[in-house]
Structure formats: structure tokens, C-alpha cells
Amino acid sequence: MKYVDEFRDGELAKVIAANIAREADPKRVYRLMEFCGGHTHAISRYGLADLLPASVRLIHGPGCPVCVLPIGRVDQAIRLATEQGVILCTYADTMRVPASDNFTLMRARAGGADVRMIYSTQDALKIARDNPQRQVVFFAIGFETTTPPTAVAVKQAAAENLRNFSILCNHVLTPAAMHAILAVEGGVSLDGFIGPAHVSTVIGSRPYEVFADNYAKPVVIAGFEPLDVMQAILMLIRQINEGRAAVENEFTRAVTREGNRKAQVWVDEVFELREVFEWRGLGSVLHSALKLREKFSAFDAELKFSAEYIAVSDHKACECAAILRGRKHPQECKIFGTVCTPENPVGSCMVSSEGACAAHYSYGRFRGATL
Amino acid sequence: MSYTRPLDFKNGRIEMSYGSGGRAMAQLITELFAKVFDNSYLAQGNDGALLPCVNGRLVMSTDSHVVSPLFFAGGDIGCLSVHGTINDVAMMGAQPLYLSAAFILEEGFPLADLHRIVVSMAQAAREAGVPIVTGDTKVVEQGKGDGVFITTTGVGVVRDGITLSGNLAQPGDKVLLSGAIGDHGMAVLSQREGLSFDAPIVSDTAALHGLVATMLDSGVCLRVLRDPTRGGLATTLNEIAKQSGVGMLLQEAAIPVHQTVEAACEFLGLDPLYVANEGKLVAICAAEDAARLLKVMRAHPQAVDAAIIGEVLEDAHGFVQMVTRMGGRRIVDWLAGEQLPRIC
Ligand code: SF4
Numbered sequence: 255m256k257y258v259d260e261f262r263d264g265e266l267a268k269v270i271a272a273n274i275a276r277e278a279d280p281k282r283v284y285r286l287m288e289f290c291g292g293h294t295h296a297i298s299r300y301g302l303a304d305l306l307p308a309s310v311r312l313i314h315g316p317g318c319p320v321c322v323l324p325i326g327r328v329d330q331a332i333r334l335a336t337e338q339g340v341i342l343c344t345y346a347d348t349m350r351v352p353a354s355d356n357f358t359l360m361r362a363r364a365g366g367a368d369v370r371m372i373y374s375t376q377d378a379l380k381i382a383r384d385n386p387q388r389q390v391v392f393f394a395i396g397f398e399t400t401t402p403p404t405a406v407a408v409k410q411a412a413a414e415n416l417r418n419f420s421i422l423c424n425h426v427l428t429p430a431a432m433h434a435i436l437a438v439e440g441g442v443s444l445d446g447f448i449g450p451a452h453v454s455t456v457i458g459s460r461p462y463e464v465f466a467d468n469y470a471k472p473v474v475i476a477g478f479e480p481l482d483v484m485q486a487i488l489m490l491i492r493q494i495n496e497g498r499a500a501v502e503n504e505f506t507r508a509v510t511r512e513g514n515r516k517a518q519v520w521v522d523e524v525f526e527l528r529e530v531f532e533w534r535g536l537g538s539v540l541h542s543a544l545k546l547r548e549k550f551s552a553f554d555a556e557l558k559f560s561a562e563y564i565a566v567s568d569h570k571a572c573e574c575a576a577i578l579r580g581r582k583h584p585q586e587c588k589i590f591g592t593v594c595t596p597e598n599p600v601g602s603c604m605v606s607s608e609g610a611c612a613a614h615y616s617y618g619r620f621r622g623a624t625l
Numbered sequence: 626m627s628y629t630r631p632l633d634f635k636n637g638r639i640e641m642s643y644g645s646g647g648r649a650m651a652q653l654i655t656e657l658f659a660k661v662f663d664n665s666y667l668a669q670g671n672d673g674a675l676l677p678c679v680n681g682r683l684v685m686s687t688d689s690h691v692v693s694p695l696f697f698a699g700g701d702i703g704c705l706s707v708h709g710t711i712n713d714v715a716m717m718g719a720q721p722l723y724l725s726a727a728f729i730l731e732e733g734f735p736l737a738d739l740h741r742i743v744v745s746m747a748q749a750a751r752e753a754g755v756p757i758v759t760g761d762t763k764v765v766e767q768g769k770g771d772g773v774f775i776t777t778t779g780v781g782v783v784r785d786g787i788t789l790s791g792n793l794a795q796p797g798d799k800v801l802l803s804g805a806i807g808d809h810g811m812a813v814l815s816q817r818e819g820l821s822f823d824a825p826i827v828s829d830t831a832a833l834h835g836l837v838a839t840m841l842d843s844g845v846c847l848r849v850l851r852d853p854t855r856g857g858l859a860t861t862l863n864e865i866a867k868q869s870g871v872g873m874l875l876q877e878a879a880i881p882v883h884q885t886v887e888a889a890c891e892f893l894g895l896d897p898l899y900v901a902n903e904g905k906l907v908a909i910c911a912a913e914d915a916a917r918l919l920k921v922m923r924a925h926p927q928a929v930d931a932a933i934i935g936e937v938l939e940d941a942h943g944f945v946q947m948v949t950r951m952g953g954r955r956i957v958d959w960l961a962g963e964q965l966p967r968i969c
Contacts, residue, residue, distance in 0.1 A: 264878070264950050264951050264952050267951045267952060268952060271952075298955060299896075299949070299955065300949045300950070300951040300953055300955070301947075301948075301949045301951065301952075301953020301954045301955040302951060302953050303953065304952065304953035304954050305951065305952055305953050373818065480951045615958075616956065616958045617955040617956050617958070618955065618956065619944075619956060620942070620944045620946055620954070620956055
């Protein structure tokens with residue numbers, strides 16, 4: 255595949271790395287947050303930290319859809335499957351997210367619940383059509399990238415009058431999470447953002463302008479390939495060195511300022527803002543998630559099954575909140591790699607390979623390992 | 626003795642009676658298994674096969690095969706079950722001699738499919754020169770199996786002077802791989818998910834004992850042989866590192882991966898390092914022998930793309946590390962849970 259190779263050229267990476275090394279001021283520290291799990295994955299998967307000088311520090315952000323899903327939300331989905339007997343359709347990586355009492359959808363399935371792994375919302379609709387006598391619930395999670403397909407599915411279900419289909423909506427918003435990270439007392443130790451790739455293809459680059467304007471944090475939107483990330487880091491360092499804070503776009507091959515208008519219209523037609531939503535790691539954040547509009551309430555599983563959300567607090571030792579704000583490293587958590595591992599994640603950052611702690615554990619823990 | 630009607634291999638289906646030990650089962654054995662597998666040991670017609678004396682230490686290995694879909698590009702569960710066990714025996718440095726096969730069939734399974742699978746097994750066994758000398762069949766009720774499960778057991782003999790084991794890797798040794806990774810797993814997965822590519826991904830399923838014999842005959846100092854099946858190359862190397870109490874450093878750029886496999890993995894969010902292979906092997910040998918071993922392997926048709934992919938390090942943590950194509954380093958860890966496609 256030509257396309258992939260082009261963006262994984264080791265020689266080009268060395269050239270960008272040399273530019274970064276030359277332009278980064280060794281006397282200061284550049285704390286750059288990659289918001290998205292996709293970037294975290296590329297950085298760890300390709301060992302990009304090794305190509306950067308000591309003055310450039312990458313902080314893994316909360317943009318991993320399964321990592322930010324609070325325990326109580328997974329509990330809710332599990333209860334629908336076990337107590338209400340619905341067919342629960344879910345994306346594969348949600349299967350292992352820990353719920354209360356170390357339970358997961360995977361374990362619920364092993365215990366007899368009808369949980370089905372799907373690849374697209376269309377699969378969920380098909381299951382609903384094929385099982386008219388059963389209730390089918392789609393566990394809708396993710397950032398702005400996965401929201402439009404859910405919106406389309408709901409619209410289709412409404413058009414077909416598919417009464418046995420509903421969604422458990424957990425769609426969340428990227429800009430709101432960035433606000434939550436920046437708007438904390440005492441400030442944050444962040445100098446700039448590597449902005450989302452896929453999310454930005456939908457929402458465009460405009461929603462990030464407020465972070466440059468109001469918080470004076472530069473944002474460079476970058477693709478998920480390793481060279482994209484390297485180039486974005488260089489662009490951020492240049493902005494910081496010049497004392498600028500603007501939204502720049504490294505990912506012009508896919509992202510425009512306006513984004514995908516059609517997708518935005520679908521989403522707006524089907525969803526509205528939730529007053530407040532609890533994020534794993536970030537806590538309750540105002541206007542940070544979506545729910546179905548009144549018009550589509552017949553497809554809202556929370557209403558349909560009176561499925562109540564019961565908040566469950568994170569483990570006391572978990573440092574995710576500080577890690578997500580760039581204040582702490584995963585290794586500084588007392589239970590990192592001992593009690594909390596990818597096999598038995600305690601906190602949200604250990605849940606998927608895109609989470610900060612899991613990425614460090616799975617790809618980087620040889621750094622700083624002592625004999 | 627003649628049966629009322631021969632088995633209908635066109636439209637017939639497995640019935641509970643085929644596993645009951647009665648006349649129907651005898652008919653299935655005679656008209657299918659004994660006929661297709663066709664060898665003098667099976668023809669003995671006993672509960673076990675009486676085998677001649679062998680000279681040397683014996684190796685025995687067993688493997689159960691469940692795969693969905695049963696038929697995929699490049700093979701099917703039949704040849705897979707023969708190759709898999711032959712390879713497990715061969716990785717011990719043994720010459721595989723005999724196989725047994727046990728079938729668990731689901732009621733309602735089409736006889737045509739079973740016939741196709743058994744023919745494929747027979748052909749694989751014949752090509753490998755390893756006869757299936759004994760077997761068993763059970764039938765489970767509809768819904769209690771996934772069409773067909775096959776367990777094969779293999780016996781082989783190791784000649785004197787050869788000892789291969791996962792705990793023999795030493796710091797300084799080189800790690801060799803016989804060819805491109807991920808073909809089998811992605812052939813099965815892309816079929817299962819209905820993904821189509823310009824050039825279809827074909828499983829690499831194959832018996833490797835010929836290649837192994839060539840490698841052993843070359844006289845190089847081999848320490849470990851493994852076939853990176855379930856869990857892929859990453860899992861196999863972690864197992865060896867743990868068993869031997871060593872670390873490893875791989876070079877990503879040296880690990881061959883076919884472009885279509887890479888593209889399919891990319892699409893599903895999988896890492897080819899963790900995808901199953903059924904016709905590849907990993908060899909660990911002394912550093913001074915590596916170049917010669919590589920030459921021997923590349924001269925064999927099953928390992929033309931063989932490569933030296935890394936080396937064994939001293940490391941009490943047992944980390945398998947890799948220098949990525951971008952020049953950074955990372956750990957190639959054990960898989961946490963099962964490998965699941967990412968959504969975004
Ligand atoms: S190691 Fe686990 S418990 Fe500690 S901060 Fe990370 S996710 Fe939380």
C-alpha cells in the first residue's frame with residue numbers, strides 16, 4: 255500500500271527529527287499533549303519519543319473513546335443485557351472495558367448475556383431487523399468520528415419504524431474535554447496540542463480556535479501516521495519559539511476549517527447537548543456529551559428501559575486525572591504495572607492500548623526499568 | 626455384507642447415529658475415512674494402530690483445530706489440522722511419522738463439506754508422507770458444535786545429537802524468520818469479515834518438516850525452533866524469551882510482511898506481529914552460524930524470504946524490544962486479552 259509507506263518513511267523521520275533537535279531550545283521544556291488515542295498509539299507503536307530531544311515531552315491526552323467511558327456507563331450496558339435480556343451490540347474494543355466488580359461485557363457474554371461485537375452501526379440495524387421479537391440496543395460510544403454513523407442509524411431506524419432498536423448514547427465531544435483539561439485551578443503544564451485527526455475531518459479546525467485565542471495554546475491538527483505526528487511536533491515548536499498561538503493544520507489532505515457539513519447536519523438533527531456527563535479520569539464536565547433529541551426519544555435506551563446511570567468512583571490510588579493534565583507520569587502512580595496492568599486495568603488510562611498508562615506499559619516500560 | 630444405500634455425499638447430512646457406534650458409524654468409517662485416508666495401518670481395522678519399532682527418541686504433540694470459516698483462501702480446517710501437528714512435531718527437531726485424527730461433528734453438518742475436508746486432510750498427509758493411522762468420530766447435537774472440530778496427534782522421532790528447546794536461547798544468538806508474517810490469520814479474518822482486496826490474502830498453511838530437515842542437515846548450531854501460530858510472532862518470541870530468561874531486540878524493517886496483509890491489518894486495527902501463521906517458523910541459532918543458516922533457508926522453496934530479524938540479549942526482565950521502522954524503540958509485549966480491532 256503506497257499511501258501507508260509514504261507516511262512511514264524512516265529516512266524522512268530522521269530529517270524531521272534533526273530539524274526538531276536543531277530548533278528546540280534545550281533550556282526550556284515543551285510539554286505537548288496529543289489529545290487523541292490514535293496519536294498516542296502511533297507515538298508508542300513507532301517509538302517516536304526516541305526521536306525527540308529531552309526538552310520535548312509528550313503528554314498522552316484523554317482522546318481514547320473506551321478510556322473515558324466511566325464504570326457506571328458500562329454497568330448500565332451490562333445491566334441492559336443481563337437484566338433486560340436485550341441483544342447488546344457493541345464495538346469490539348468496548349468488550350474489555352472494566353465495569354464494577356471487575357466485570358466486563360466480555361465476561362457478561364461468557365455468563366450467557368447476548369452481547370454481539372459489531373463493526374458498524376449498520377450491523378446493529380441488521381440484527382434488529384433480523385430479530386423483530388427481540389430488543390436490540392446499540393452501545394453508542396466515541397468522539398465526533400463515530401457520532402455521524404450513529405445519527406444515520408437512528409434516522410434509518412425512525413424511517414423504517416424499527417421499534418425494537420435503540421441506542422445507549424455515550425457520544426462525547428472533543429473540544430469540551432480540552433476545555434476541561436485547560437480550565438483547572440492552578441493551570442496546567444501544557445504548551446500546546448497535537449489536534450485530533452479523524453475527529454477534525456468531521457468538526458473541522460474551527461472549534462479549536464478558541465484554545466489558541468483564549469488560552470494562548472497553539473494547536474496543530476495532525477494525521478495518525480508517524481510522520482504526521484513528527485511534523486506536527488516541529489510546527490508546534492516553531493509556534494512556541496515564535497511566541498505564537500494559532501490553529502495550524504498539518505492534516506490538510508483530510509481536514510478543512512469547516513469540516514464535514516453533511517455529517518454535522520445529521521448529528522445536529524438527531525442529537526442535542528447533555529447538561530453534564532461524567533468522564534472517566536476527568537470527572538463531570540458540563541456540555542461535554544450528546545443525547546438524543548426529543549423527536550427521537552423512542553430510540554433512547556435509557557428512557558425505554560428506565561436504565562438509570564449510577565456513578566461509580568474511580569480507584570483511590572489512580573492518578574489518571576493528573577496524568578491527563580500532564581502533571582504526572584504513569585510510573586508515578588503507585589499501582590502502575592503491579593496492581594494495574596492491561597490484563598487487569600484499575601483506571602481508565604490502562605484500558606486500551608491508546609490510554610497513557612497502557613501505552614507506556616505495553617510499548618515503553620523498558621525505559622526506566624531497573625534490574 | 627452390503628449396506629442398504631451408500632452415503633449421500635452430495636446432499637446428506639451428519640446424523641446423531643453417525644457417532645453412536647452402530648452400523649451408520651461403521652458405514653461412515655468405511656465409505657469415508659478408511660477409503661480416503663487409505664493406508665495399511667487403518668486397514669488393520671483395530672481400535673489402535675500397531676506401529677513398527679523406531680530408532681531414537683520419540684516426540685509426541687497434539688493440537689485441536691477450530692476455525693471459522695472452515696474453508697478459506699489457501700486451505701481449510703482439514704489440511705490445517707495435518708500441517709499444524711506435523712509442524713509442532715517438526716519444531717522439536719523430529720521427523721514426523723504418524724498422525725491420529727479425532728473428529729467432533731455437529732449434527733446436520735453437510736456430508737459434502739466433511740468429504741471435502743477429509744480429502745484435503747488425506748492429500749496433506751500424503752504430500753507430507755505422514756499417514757493418519759488411527760482416528761475417532763463423535764457427533765454432538767445441533768447447536769453444540771461449530772460444524773466440525775478436529776484434533777490431531779502426531780508422533781515423530783529425533784535423531785541423536787539434536788536437542789531443540791525453547792529454553793536454550795542465549796545472549797548473542799540470532800533470531801531468524803522463514804518468511805512473511807500474518808498471511809494465515811488475515812486470510813481467515815478477511816474472509817470472515819467479508820473484506821475483499823485486489824489480490825486476495827492466501828493462508829500460508831504448509832507442513833514445514835522438509836524445511837526443518839534441511840536446516841538440521843546443514844549442521845548449524847540450532848537452539849530453538851518454533852512455529853508462530855496463534856498469537857503470532859510476538860507471542861512466540863515472548864514465550865522463548867521467558868523460557869530462556871533472556872531479552873530480544875528485533876529490527877522491524879527486517880520483518881517481512883506482505884503489503885495486502887499490512888493493509889488489511891491497518892484496516893482492522895490489528896498488528897501483524899500478533900496475527901497467526903501456519904507455515905512459518907522462527908529459528909534461533911548461534912551468531913556465527915546465522916549467515917550460513919540464512920543461506921540454507923533461502924535456498925529452500927518454503928523460506929525464500931527468510932530473514933535475520935533480531936538478536937537475543939541479556940535481560941532479566943525478558944523484554945522483547947524492537948527498533949521500529951521510524952528508528953524509535955518499543956516493547957513487543959505479550960498480548961493483553963485477545964487482539965480486538967480498534968474502532969477509531
Ligand atoms: S496505572 Fe492504572 S491506576 Fe495508575 S494512573 Fe494509570 S490507570 Fe490509573
